[in-house]
Amino acid sequence: MKDEAKDIDNKVRDLENSVINPSQVKGWGIDADPKNDPTYPMKKRNNGEHAGYSWERPPQQPIDIEVLHSNERPNVSATFGTSVPPSGLSGVIRREAFNFSENSYGHWLPLMLADRINMVEGIVSDLARGHVPNIFGEMGWKADWKHDRANLVTKVVIGAALGTAVFALLRNRRKSRRTENYF
Amino acid sequence: MLAMNYRGPRRVRIDHKPDPEILHPEDAVVRVTRSCICGSDLHLYNGSVPDTRVGMTFGHEVCGIVEEVGQDVEKLKVGDHVLVPFNIACGRCVFCQQELYGNCHESNSQATAVGGIYGYSHTAGGYDGGQAEYVRVPYANVGPTIIPEGMHPDDAVMLTDVVPTGYQAAEMGGIQPGDTVVVFGAGPVGIMAARCAWLFGAGRVIVIDHVEYRLEFVKNYAPAEVYNYKELDDVVVFLKQTTDWMGADVVIDAVGAEATGRAMQTLLGKKLHMVGGAATALHWAINSVKKGGIVSIVGVYGPIDTLVPIGNVVNKGLTIRGNQASVKRLLPRLIEHVQNGVLDPKALITHRIPLEEVSEAYKMFSAKLDNCIKPVLIPPSARV
Structure with a gap:
């Protein structure tokens, strides 16, 4: 226990030692050129960020829903969206993803997976409410019909042909398996 | 209200959703009169942006009429015609103070690499967007800008993203x-x-x-x-x-x-x-x-x-x-260019589509059907 405390003391000391007063460094600032700023004119530089996260924050929007926040910041932003709070299996995955930083695949890839699961959850939720989603309508096939009919018809014909071929193949296999069993 | 509803990659529909409410003293609610589909909406539509949740309403290029304001909103009043920059910016954080309004640090909890954007996944803050009859507009003293007298709403809506970007x-x-x-x-x-x-x-x-x-x-x-x-x-x-x-x-x-x-x-x-x-x-x-x-x-x-x-x-x-365009920084100059006839943004709009036909509008834009360059969705109340 004593050793641990000593370790922490040493680490703090190291950190303090790393803070160097620039004005005491030989040659500090002698070639500084404020005009050499590739962020101009996007950024009206005031160097406020040198003071860290120190501005007077706007009032906080009441956090009365679940808001996930990046672990690269200490808090929930003063305002946030309330569009779709995490829920279901996709929500569980999203919560886990937020244990990883934006710097990690562990953050983004599970979020993509959650999005795909969420799509299935959406269909289930529609059906549970007694609403059968019009998937072709949602995909805007009316626009295809109006402006790109030949392509749409080709897609439908190819899809139908492939579907029929797969169906026939499966049926034949099942039939031959049943025949094998019989003998 | 009627609102676009994302259901999964390449599937969107029009739905009824609850009207937005004032959730913060600096919020406003805007009745939408024009809302574009942006090329970047197609990344969401195609399922390419992580944390795009089913049920979200897209739309970050919006203009409309102020319907309601929060108690701390001083710069807008009910009835004002406004264009709403796509960035949600607090105006106080060190980035906004340096006019990096696309990089606000107080509008998005869910990622530090991007500020809040209307209707652009939870990675950009989880705000419902303006492809709807109404939209909640946070920090209404900062972003929304009153449309100058005589400016066509089609020009105004193009000043929310396309022109500044x-x-x-x-x-x-x-x-x-x-x-x-x-x-x-x-x-x-x-x-x-x-x-x-x-x-x-x-x-x-x-x-x-x-x-x-x-x-x-x-x-x-x-x-x-x-x-x-x-x-x-x-x-x-x-x-x-x-x-x-x-x-x-x-x-x-x-x-x-x-x-x-x-x-x-x-x-x-x-x-x-x-x-x-x-x-x-x-x-x-x-x-x-x-x-x-x-x-x-x-x-x-x-x-x-x-x-x-x-x-x-x-x-x-x-x-x-x-960078994401710093719309608020650029607006004064760009409004001048539109008013002086130097820029003619509305010429890019090829399709004005009822909001109710949002599924077809997305398909048309994404598949580049009917020589579509820029589609604008118009809610029923704005068609009267």
């Missing part, structure tokens, strides 16, 4: 008088970037795309030299050749994640979603700009890695600049 693309290029500027992408932002390149003194503007009707449009609108990359053996060699084997001074990537043209990029970026988008345009930009040149990126990419020839950036001594 195209303008900033040219601005970030650091264009010097006489420079050759190449723009990859003849979508609305690429068209506007090509138009604005002249305002900074470009000597030559070249636009590259593969969609003929868009090339034809920008050829006359910007104006610009236009080339279909599908008709070129190698677009980079062509650009070198046409610039006396030097390369362009400035190259603008106005394409982003949905690029076509390189099989590997398309497979990894668009089909498998293994990288943050098909970075074909950026790849070409890096290779076709001259040594010491500038690449300006306004095309939108996902948050994970993208494949670009970064070694060439070092070896050629390039400067790469990018």
Whole structure:
């Protein structure tokens, strides 16, 4: 226990030692050129960020829903969206993803997976409410019909042909398996 | 209210959702009169942006009429006609104080790399967007701008994103008088970037795309030299050749994640979603700009890695600049340009579509049907 405390003391000391007063460094600032700023004119530089996260924050929007926040910041932003709070299996995955930083695949890839699961959850939720989603309508096939009919018809014909071929193949296999069993 | 409702990749529909409410003292609720579909909405539509949740309403290019204001809103009143920049900005954080309104630190909890954006996934804050009858507008003292007397709402709505993003693309290029500027992408932002390149003194503007009707449009609108990359053996060699084997001074990537043209990029970026988008345009930009040149990126990419020839950036001594447009910073100048007739943004709008037909509108825009360049959704109350 004593050793641990000593370790922490040493680490703090190291950190303090790393803070160097620039004005005491030989040659500090002698070639500084404020005009050499590739962020101009996007950024009206005031160097406020040198003071860290120190501005007077706007009032906080009441956090009365679940808001996930990046672990690269200490808090929930003063305002946030309330569009779709995490829920279901996709929500569980999203919560886990937020244990990883934006710097990690562990953050983004599970979020993509959650999005795909969420799509299935959406269909289930529609059906549970007694609403059968019009998937072709949602995909805007009316626009295809109006402006790109030949392509749409080709897609439908190819899809139908492939579907029929797969169906026939499966049926034949099942039939031959049943025949094998019989003998 | 009626609102667009995302149901999964390439599936959206119109639905009834609860009206938005004031959730913060600086909020306003705006009744939408115009709402565009942006090229970057197609990244959401195609399922490329992580944390795009089923049930969300998209739409970050909005203008409308203030319907309700929170108790601390001083700059707007009920009945004001406003255009709403796509960035949600607090106006107080150190980034907003430096006019980096696209990089606000108090509008998005869910990612530090991007500020809040209306209707642009939970990665950009989880705000419902304006492809609806009403939209909640946070920090109403900062972003929303009263539409000047006499300005057409079609021009106003284009000032929320397309015009500032195209303008900033040219601005970030650091264009010097006489420079050759190449723009990859003849979508609305690429068209506007090509138009604005002249305002900074470009000597030559070249636009590259593969969609003929868009090339034809920008050829006359910007104006610009236009080339279909599908008709070129190698677009980079062509650009070198046409610039006396030097390369362009400035190259603008106005394409982003949905690029076509390189099989590997398309497979990894668009089909498998293994990288943050098909970075074909950026790849070409890096290779076709001259040594010491500038690449300006306004095309939108996902948050994970993208494949670009970064070694060439070092070896050629390039400067790469990018950002979400700082709409509020640019608006005074751009409003002036529209009012003086220097810019004519509404000319890009090819389709005015009832909000109720949002599924068809997305399909039309994403598949580039009926020579669509820019579709605008109009809610029922604004059609009266």
